[in-house]
Amino acid sequence: MKDPEQRFQELMQKLRSREYRLTPQRVALIRLLASSEGHPDAAELYRRLLEQFPTTSLATVYKTLNLLKEMGEVLEIEIDGIGGEGSRFDGNDPTPHPHLICVRCHRILDGQVSLTEEILQAVQGQSGYRVISHRLDFYGICPECQAQGAN
């Protein structure tokens, strides 16, 4: 995980250079995304933002999120098999990297492995696809949940 403050500066710089307006709400949201503590979803970001800006709306959160996604600075993590949950986001490290998703408590941890070059080559060779990015997620039970319940 990158240093949040450094990542924050990085994001600010990118927005400035593209001449986007740095409204206080936007800056606060970017600060949250720079650390992306716990891989928050839109509602969680909204909740944290409300503490500073009681009139902020969810729509604003989504708009900024979409802006950053288009810039490739935020990664969207969709959890499947787990109904009723929205996407989670990672603005700390937008490079494709694996996630470990606990099917019990929905905790998300960053994985440290990466796909080997052989695998990428094999996939491209077999299919003829030109691979642009990928997504690798593991579903399982986190240590805490293992400790709690048997099974």
Add this chain to the structure above:
Amino acid sequence: MKDPEQRFQELMQKLRSREYRLTPQRVALIRLLASSEGHPDAAELYRRLLEQFPTTSLATVYKTLNLLKEMGEVLEIEIDGIGGEGSRFDGNDPTPHPHLICVRCHRILDGQVSLTEEILQAVQGQSGYRVISHRLDFYGICPECQAQGAN
């Protein structure tokens, strides 16, 4: 890809042994899912089902889909970064396997590679998670779309 007829029999057998009712609509849907030609979404399955049962409803498609998902006999493939599309489904092979998703035409191809045992071990070791399943999807441009447009 498994032989669709064989997979169909397999699915029928599993439903029978759990004493689910084999209504004509359900049987027809299972036949579609056994091949899962083109990794259809719910709307596509519904469309194909309508040809045989003009009064079928989307709700019924979803209900059967959920039943089979819970039984672990259908894999749900969620495409992200591509808005306005629902999940796609694979009832031919419910074992986790990679997919190649074309970001242009949304074609989905089954990948032939699988994660190495080392990667799985590494992930479990680093995180302490007990990994149950995983998901590996590649995003790129399929050969047809590469041929069409430059870039």
Add this chain to the structure above:
DNA sequence: GTTCGTGCAAATCCTTTGCAGCGAC
């Protein structure tokens, strides 16, 4: 005859959009 599945409509949930007013620049 029972119980489960179907099909309709309405409801849900996340996310997006339209628009008027405000604020960054």
Add this chain to the structure above:
DNA sequence: GTCGCTGCAAAGGATTTGCACGAAC
């Protein structure tokens, strides 16, 4: 002063749910 951003409310789209009728067993 301009134009983009905000925030509200309403719309949108995929999926789910409630319920009464009909069909599988």
